[in-house]
Amino acid sequence: MNRKRLIAALVASLWGSPTPAQSVWNDFQIHGFGAQAVLKTSDNRWFGDSDQTSFDFTELGVNASLRVLPELLVAGQVLARRAGGMSEGTPAIDYALADISLLDSPQHGVHVRLGRIKNPLGLYNETRDVPFTHPGIFLPQVVYFDRVRNLVLSSDGAALFGETTTDFGTFSGTLVYGQSLVDENVEWSYLNGNFPGDIAPDGNSWIGSAWFTSSSQRLKLGLSGAALALRFRPDRDVAWTLDSGTTDILYWIASAQYRAEDWSLTAEYAREPLQWRSYGPAFPDRKAVGEGYYVQATYRVRPPLQLMLTYQEGFADRQDREGNALSAATGGLAPAFSGFSKIWSLGLRWDIDEHWMVRAEYQHNEGTFILSPRENPDPDALAKYWNLFGLQVVFRF
Amino acid sequence: MALAVRRSLRFHGFSLACFACALWPTCLTGQETIVNQSLAPRELTQNEARLYFGMRRRLWADGQPVKIYVLPDDHPLHIAFAKDLLGLFPSQLRTGWDRQIFSGTGQAPTTVANEEEMIRRVASTPGAIGYVSKLPKDPRVRMLEVR
8 A cells, every 4th residue: 555655656756746837747848740752753863763753752750858957958859761772761869969058048048968969050951851841842952962961960969059139130159069970871972982991070070050030030141061071991801992081071051041921032052162182093182162052932822832932053063063074084974964953943832730731842953963873873874854743741740 | 061071981990990800800809928927027028028939048037947838820819929929920930949849959839729728827837928818817827018
C-alpha cells in the first residue's frame, strides 16, 4: 500500500501535481512533419530515376523540446531523408542542443547554444528540410545545393547568439564554431568522383551571420558565411588514389526579403571561393569561385493558395560562366553546360488546413550545374535543356 | 432640407460602416490583451509585445516565465490581434515560431480552441498573457495596454 502511494507520488511529481501549471512537463513539446514527392524530368536524374518517374524524395522529421528552466531549453530532431542517389533515408540526428539564455531583457537577448547546431546560413538553411518553411518543393539550388547539403547543414560545437531591438528594427548575429558534417556527396561534388579514401573536415569551421529585421518584420537583410577546409585521407591499400590534398572553402550569402500581406519578394546572392591543393598530378592545384543568385516572388491569390515564380542562375566558376574552361580542363569529357544552371520555376502551393499542404512545381532548366554527379555519373548522357515537374504532399503537427 | 440631407449622409455613413464590417468581420470585435493577475506591468510597448508573442523572450521583468496563449492562425480574433495590436500578419508570427521550433532554438506558443479556454488558461497560469475580444469579469485576469 505504502509502496503504491510512493509510486503514485513519484508519478505525480513527474507528470504534474494537481496544479498542472507547475509541472515542467507542461513545457514539453513534440512537433514533426512528413513529405512525399513525385518527380518527373524530361532528361537527367534528379532525386532518383526522375527521367522515368521518381518517388525517391521523402522527408520525415520529429522533434522534441523541453524547457527545463526558463533559461534552459533542450531540443533535438531526428530526420530521415530519402533523396534519390544522394541519400538513402537512414534516420540521423538533425540537431540536438542545449540553448542557454544569458540575457533576456526587452531590449537585448543573448544565448549560448551547445551541441549539434543548424548553421545560420541564408534565409533558409536552418530549416531547409522542413517543407512548409520555404515556398517551393526545392530551395533555389544555386544557393542551397542539395548535392552537397551536409557540408553546411549543421555543426557540432558551440554558438553565440545575440539580438538587440531598437525603435526601427532588430539587429541580430550568430557565431558558430565547430565541426561540420561531411558525407560521400561532398567528395562527389568537390572532387568530381569517389576516390579510394575518405574526405573529412580539416579542423573546425567558423560560421557567422548578421541580420537586420525591420520593426514590422516586413524587411529582412542579412549577410552570412562559412569558412571551412576539407582534407582527403587516401586509402593506403590501393595501387592508386589521390594524394592527401586539401580543399579550402569560403561560402557566403547576401540576403534580402520583403514580405507584405499577400506577396513577397526575395533575393539571395551566394559566392563560394574554392581552392584545391596537393591532390597530386592527377588533380592539379586550382582555384575557382562558385556563384549563384536568385529572385523569387510569391503572391497569395486567396488565403490558402500561393503562386511562386523564381529565376536563378549558378556557375561552377564565375570566371568561366560558359563552362568552356571546365570542359577543356576535362579534355572535353564534361560538357560546357555542366558548368552552369539557369532555371525558371513556377509553383502553386495550397495550404489545405493547419496540418496538410500540397504543392506543384514546374522548372525549365538550361545547364546541369545543380545536378549531382553521383546521380549522373556519365557526362555523355547529360542533356543541356531539361524540364522538371514535381508534386509534393506535406503533413505537419 | 439641409437637416434632411445631413441626416441622410449620416445614415449612409452608418450603412457604409456596417457594410465594411460585414466584409471585415474582425472590426466588429475589439481586442484586449490580458495577463494573469500575478503580473505587475500595466502596459507594454508594441515592440515588447512582438518579442513576447514571437516567443523570443522567456522572462518577465520580475523573473516570472512568460506563458503565451494564442488562438488558431485563421481565427478572426487572432488575425485582428496580430494586425491591430502587434502590427504583424499572422503568417509572420507563424514563420518566426516555425523557424524556432524546427531549429531547436525555441518553442511554439500554446494554442487554445476559443476565447473561453483562453480566459481559463490565462486566469490559472502565473506569467500568462493572451487576448480576448471583451475583457472578462474574472478577478484573476486583467487588461494590459499595448502602446
